[in-house]
Amino acid sequence: MKFIASKGTEIEQADSPDLYAFALSFFKLLPSISQDMGFLLKMLAIPNDARLHPILAYLQEHLHENLKMPQLAAHFGFSVRNLSRLFNESGIRFSYYVNNLRIMRAIELFADGGKTMQQIAYEVGFATPNHFNRVFRQITGVSPNAFVKND
Known part of the structure; x- marks a missing residue:
């Protein structure tokens, strides 16, 4: 990986x-x-429209920010409706995609070591560690602590 x-x-x-x-x-x-890592495939997004490539790259580079569809649309010169349509036509749900990117980045930070769960939660863009824990569990099926212990 x-x-x-x-x-x-x-x-x-x-x-x-x-x-x-x-x-x-x-x-x-x-x-x-690894049966436990099947969630990683759900995170793989291949856009149908090339106009999404720079947008997805931008999202990956700005995970730590409070990413919202209206600001993203304005930044790339789209209306919210047109940007939403681009995402939907590629089978990508915006909030789900952003959360998946954040969890993937958190897993990378776990592997690097040296940071607390709270530091990682904030670094990947979650407003609170509780929200990070909840989203992490939804996506991976286990808590962040359990994930790190099994790694």
């Missing part, structure tokens, strides 16, 4: 066909590697 992540936020099939094939195969094998 870290190897794939080290290659950037996007792996384009046309630019890196071997790496693209590897990453796609890895994500397809993930459920058989």
Whole structure:
């Protein structure tokens, strides 16, 4: 997972066909590697519309901020309705996607060590540690503490 992540936020099939094939195969094998990590596949979003690529990259870079659809739409020159339509046509729910990105980043920070759960919760953009715990449990099926202990 870290190897794939080290290659950037996007792996384009046309630019890196071997790496693209590897990453796609890895994500397809993930459920058989670890039943507990099946939630990672739910986080994989491949937009149908290329206009979403810079928006998704922006979201990943600004997770620590209070991300809202109206501000995002204005930043990229869309109406809220048109941006919502782009997300929906790609099968991406905005709040679900942002929360998934935040949880993925939190898991990376767990692996790096050195930070408390509270520090990680704030760093990935949650307003409170309780909200972080609740969303983490919804997405992964376990609490952050249980996840770290099983890792």
